[in-house]
Amino acid sequence: MSATPAGLAPGERVPLGRTGLTVSRLGLGLAPIGGMFASVPPEVATATVERAWELGLRLYDTAPVYGYGRSEARAGAALADKPRDAFVLCTKVGRLIEPGGPDTQPLWADPPPGIGPRLDHSYAATHRSVAESLDRLGLDRVDVLHIHDPDLDYPTALGGAYRALDELRRDGAIGAVSLGVNHPAVAARFVREAPAPGPDCVLVAGGCTLLDRSAADDLLPLCADRGIAVMAAGVITPALAAAERAAVRAVCDRHGVPPLAAALQLPLSLPAVTTVLVGARTPEEITESATQLAHPIPEAFWPELTEAVEGGAGR
Numbered sequence: 001m002s003a004t005p006a007g008l009a010p011g012e013r014v015p016l017g018r019t020g021l022t023v024s025r026l027g028l029g030l031a032p033i034g035g036m037f038a039s040v041p042p043e044v045a046t047a048t049v050e051r052a053w054e055l056g057l058r059l060y061d062t063a064p065v066y067g068y069g070r071s072e073a074r075a076g077a078a079l080a081d082k083p084r085d086a087f088v089l090c091t092k093v094g095r096l097i098e099p100g101g102p103d104t105q106p107l108w109a110d111p112p113p114g115i116g117p118r119l120d121h122s123y124a125a126t127h128r129s130v131a132e133s134l135d136r137l138g139l140d141r142v143d144v145l146h147i148h149d150p151d152l153d154y155p156t157a158l159g160g161a162y163r164a165l166d167e168l169r170r171d172g173a174i175g176a177v178s179l180g181v182n183h184p185a186v187a188a189r190f191v192r193e194a195p196a197p198g199p200d201c202v203l204v205a206g207g208c209t210l211l212d213r214s215a216a217d218d219l220l221p222l223c224a225d226r227g228i229a230v231m232a233a234g235v236i237t238p239a240l241a242a243a244e245r246a247a248v249r250a251v252c253d254r255h256g257v258p259p260l261a262a263a264l265q266l267p268l269s270l271p272a273v274t275t276v277l278v279g280a281r282t283p284e285e286i287t288e289s290a291t292q293l294a295h296p297i298p299e300a301f302w303p304e305l306t307e308a309v310e311g312g313a314g315r
Contacts, residue, residue: 011056017229027059032281034067049078051283063092076137094148121157126164146180176200184215205234208267223272232267261295
């Protein structure tokens with residue numbers, strides 16, 4: 001693995017693969033301001049987005065299912081006074097938010113009453129989802145549309161959602177087609193099977209972490225070969241085996257590297273990874289992430305960490 005530079009500027013602008021869009025090295029994931037695990041007052045949600053903007057972040061990622069539309073509405077309101085060409089906004093398709101939607105999720109605190117998500121990756125639902133997202137956001141366009149969790153109905157996601165988004169891309173209505181996945185193998189399969197030109201981006205949650213680099217086994221080389229940009233999310237993994245946690249902590253302590261700095265910077269050393277997305281529910285949380293991304297890390301740290309982790313995992 002090649003080493004990351006000695007600290008990275010959170011607001012550094014880089015090309016998002018072949019899309020023609022540029023994004024910041026650090027992006028803000030907006031699930032927390034939708035009430036993930038705990039409610040967030042609207043003024044704190046706005047302040048969090050404002051603080052990300054002050055820090056130079058120009059990539060924002062939301063989804064209809066985040067708080068059942070609440071995240072999109074709050075994101076759009078917070079970004080409404082920003083120059084539209086100065087940032088990249090991503091949302092997702094695959095779940096419609098509607099009265100009585102049956103696919104509710106217990107992780108959303110105080111969701112709007114009477115509505116819920118319904119899984120639907122069909123062609124018609126994808127067009128409807130994009131239109132409804134624009135309505136909630138109150139913005140003129142979405143730059144990147146992720147097909148959310150395509151593994152939940154893979155044939156429909158490939159034959160319906162991808163076809164609809166590819167048409168919108170060809171018409172210039174959206175800037176890029178992407179995938180939003182938790183499993184690198186699902187994304188690799190989709191990239192190989194989608195009709196040309198295929199996805200422009202992949203958002204992968206997990207697989208690019210201190211203890212799990214499984215995305216590098218197949219997905220990342222495939223994306224690098226095809227010019228597909230990868231957004232790494234879920235890079236902070238609290239549920240680690242005790243022995244592995246100890247191995248990581250020992251290497252971090254020897255080099256004076258905060259574990260959060262290592263977790264945020266590691267993905268950007270991997271093939272095709274363009275940007276790291278982190279969630280935040282307060283201005284202080286996104287400030288801390290930006291600070292840690294910029295923390296200097298000596299080159300000798302990375303091979304030692306790799307050796308410690310692979311030894312502990314028996315790989």
